[in-house]
Amino acid sequence: MHITLLQPNLYWQAPVANRAMLEEHLFNLPEPTDLIVLPEMFTTGFTMDARAVAEPLNLTTFRWLKQMASQTGAVVTGSYVVQEGGTYFNRLIWMQPDGQFDTYDKRHLFRMAGEDGIYTAGTTRIIKEWKGWRICPLICYDLRFPVWSRNRQTESPDFAYDLLLYVANWPAARRNAWNVLLQGRAIENLSYVVGVNRVGTDGNGHPYTGDSAVIDFKGDVVFRHSDTEIVHQQTISLDELRSFREKFPANLDADGFTIPG
Numbered sequence: 001m002h003i004t005l006l007q008p009n010l011y012w013q014a015p016v017a018n019r020a021m022l023e024e025h026l027f028n029l030p031e032p033t034d035l036i037v038l039p040e041m042f043t044t045g046f047t048m049d050a051r052a053v054a055e056p057l058n059l060t061t062f063r064w065l066k067q068m069a070s071q072t073g074a075v076v077t078g079s080y081v082v083q084e085g086g087t088y089f090n091r092l093i094w095m096q097p098d099g100q101f102d103t104y105d106k107r108h109l110f111r112m113a114g115e116d117g118i119y120t121a122g123t124t125r126i127i128k129e130w131k132g133w134r135i136c137p138l139i140c141y142d143l144r145f146p147v148w149s150r151n152r153q154t155e156s157p158d159f160a161y162d163l164l165l166y167v168a169n170w171p172a173a174r175r176n177a178w179n180v181l182l183q184g185r186a187i188e189n190l191s192y193v194v195g196v197n198r199v200g201t202d203g204n205g206h207p208y209t210g211d212s213a214v215i216d217f218k219g220d221v222v223f224r225h226s227d228t229e230i231v232h233q234q235t236i237s238l239d240e241l242r243s244f245r246e247k248f249p250a251n252l253d254a255d256g257f258t259i260p261g
Helices: 017-026 060-072 138-146 174-189 238-247
Strands: 001-007 036-037 076-086 087-097 101-105 129-132 131-141 163-167 194-195 199-201 207-216 221-226 229-236
Touching: 001 017, 001 194, 001 207, 017 060, 036 060, 036 163, 060 076, 060 087, 076 163, 087 131, 087 194, 101 131, 138 163, 138 174, 163 174, 174 194, 174 207, 207 229
Parallel strands: 001 036, 036 076, 131 163, 163 194
Antiparallel strands: 001 229, 076 087, 087 101, 129 131, 194 207, 199 207, 207 221
16 A cells, blocks of 8 residues: 655644645655555644634535545545534544545544543544555544554454554654654554654644654554655555565454543
């Protein structure tokens, strides 16, 4: 699979400017791609001013994602602020080139920024099939919670994945946790892990170092880039993943448990 990671310096609470900037990158990709990954809240930065920036699901950003997926021939995914009635969600959209889509609402809301008092938490993961891969997209703070991120291969094929995605606005102050946990999630789940973050400084003065990365199923860093904007394309191998799982089936010794919610 060919994956494209976009690590931008986002404009603060400026959806029009961010969509234009990202669109320019997408129109100038050097190679075709299967999957394009944008950061968390890619239209605004990590804002708690949901009332000012939220959109109904089937409005401008949703239609933009649909257009980008159609024109690139790739799945495009990332999260932005969505309003349903009087409720706000940090919602990831999984948009396919044919217009079919799915959504994931961030499960673990970052209480240290007050996110849990403004947005409504999701209750269900999604696992999407694309180009022969099973892919589980999650959002930022979800990375800290191994139970929610668990590759539940021994329970049911419906719960298993080959690629775990995290879209994020993960600040520089906790970059070591980001880097270590991405590798940890890959090792414990026998899965590729891709984390896409932003750079620059947001409207609250918080700096971001990016550190967007591709980690393989052994926990080895295939790619990582810090501090500056980048569009990176990476090829990963399902055959190599399956071969490693056959040689080292640690998942068969995993402890069973029930995930609430």
